[in-house]
Amino acid sequence: MIPVQVREQNPSMSKRASRLDDAARAGWLYYVAGNTQDQIAAKLGVSRQSAQRLVSLARSEGLVRVQIDHPIANCLELSSALRDRLGLKYVDVTPTDPGSDSTITGVAEAASAEIERWLRREEAVIIAMGTGRTLKAAVELLPRMECPQHRIVSLTGNIAPDGSAAYYNVVFTMSDSVNVRSFPMPLPVIATSSGEREMLHAQAMIRPTLELAARADVTFVGIGDLTEDAPLFVDGFITRGELAALRSAGAVGEIVGWSYDAAGLFIGDITNERVASAPIPSRRTSLVIAAAKGERKFPGIAGAIRGGLVNGLITDEATAGHLLRTL
Amino acid sequence: MIPVQVREQNPSMSKRASRLDDAARAGWLYYVAGNTQDQIAAKLGVSRQSAQRLVSLARSEGLVRVQIDHPIANCLELSSALRDRLGLKYVDVTPTDPGSDSTITGVAEAASAEIERWLRREEAVIIAMGTGRTLKAAVELLPRMECPQHRIVSLTGNIAPDGSAAYYNVVFTMSDSVNVRSFPMPLPVIATSSGEREMLHAQAMIRPTLELAARADVTFVGIGDLTEDAPLFVDGFITRGELAALRSAGAVGEIVGWSYDAAGLFIGDITNERVASAPIPSRRTSLVIAAAKGERKFPGIAGAIRGGLVNGLITDEATAGHLLRTL
DNA sequence: TATGCTCTTGGGCATTTACTCGAATCTTCG
């Protein structure tokens, strides 16, 4: 037996990093080499419980990446049906986890994988990012990577109504793990008036970012529902009254703040005039991929597709089946 | 709770495929969605034991791909030291699993990942493949993928001494999962005489393959030891007497059949004259990556590096440490 | 149709893993 490797504490190495290091090692021994946690404990010279904690930490920190390498037949059928029937350019359908009510599991992983594929490209591309919980989760799943050749541009402002950083703006999250040139939008998400919106957009620092967004090669957006718990309302971007007004005007969903009805037409005169986001990049020149699933979002997803607001979709089996039945 | 999805048996779907399908689904629910096997059993409508079998099948069939997304510090240090001190162009060091005597765990995964990276390239490349247990395992870990733009060429013949297909020739294994143009070598691995070797290589069908090999962009080879249990001998390519003669002539390792000594110089006059393999592609024009680890192979790996037979290396921590101490 | 063979199924049980809780240790700040 090879002697246990002594892992000296390099003083320059922060404790946290060294712990993650051990976690990575434990995770490797567990998931790749197939050791039991007892064996890992012996090899790393810690207690079994500590080994368990390291393995668990490796998972929760996202050090362990698992993907299933098999075209699950039903998902494939659904995605090609969606592609053909609805004229979408890109569709990915992940298995549904029946009984789990998570609105992101699966879709986040698939979106992350697709973002990663774009980032891995050697030729420079412009990637525009929307906002929302799903995208946030997807971006957090990205591995550490170097891709200085690309540019990431945010479609939405990053200032919440209370002046803090908008939590679900994903460009900064992305910078945590991916080294890429990023172009956030130092704006509020929703301006106080359409006049203010115009003024903000006219700023010298904002113009180039807006122009960059318009030239995006690929765009990832989430779709927000406009039910009672609409994220726009929950996060404080619109008032309860505005939500009610939008709903009675027929709004069924929103993309980067823009609300639209079941036909995918934008709702006038309530909040859309004040949304400070960049326009959704042209579906003729950009692949605009929506990542969304779940019953609450059915109308929003369907509307976005009907109106041609997006030309790509990442969703789950159940949602895909619903879309095929209703569209 | 969403009702359990009924998975009807499409008659056109083979039983085996449908089973793998379920395995993939179970694997997804387990590893990605984080279900317990009990929950999976309920959701798929099978017993818990069956669910366990499906999950286990998903792993053993290689449907589940796990990778650790963390630069383990020690491995990184070792690999950059190897790169700098030994002038190698590509080095990857994986964690050692102390106590496990597997000669491939870790290295196979890393080699597989690097092969995959080359296959994912959009521009067409020529990949030359050597032979051996490590490479075989690496190729078996490759996911299903489509890359008709590339060409894979075997450096070694695919006919064993008894006339059967040489088991550790990897080009056919690769075709199982990767759709790529492949160029095997319909030759014995070792000819009966140097004259026969010349005759075989002069064949019209062989020449283009040899020329293709010489133009490889990247080459993956294993390194065989020449201990008592040398793979060349165990697999019946050379006799016990020849092995003994090679050893007394100072041979410490072999690459695609060519034996060399501790300085990396080929051994003359014993078996090398009859090896029907293509030459190792030029290290000036091709990245020649050896995938090997383990105490038995220490001399062979060191010799190959000393002699410049390879300019890339995939190995483990323990071997990397040894190389740094002895070279 | 009967027979023998193989493959699959589910129960039981040993092993392995996850979680809880009190004790110990380390940090931080006065």
Added chain:
DNA sequence: CGAAGATTCGAGTAAATGCCCAAGAGCATA
């Protein structure tokens, strides 16, 4: 230097997983 607070540790235990075995189903052949 010392105490409060936070974190980590290990023991114990509940839960989950992996494996073996006998029984049953499916299948080919006589």
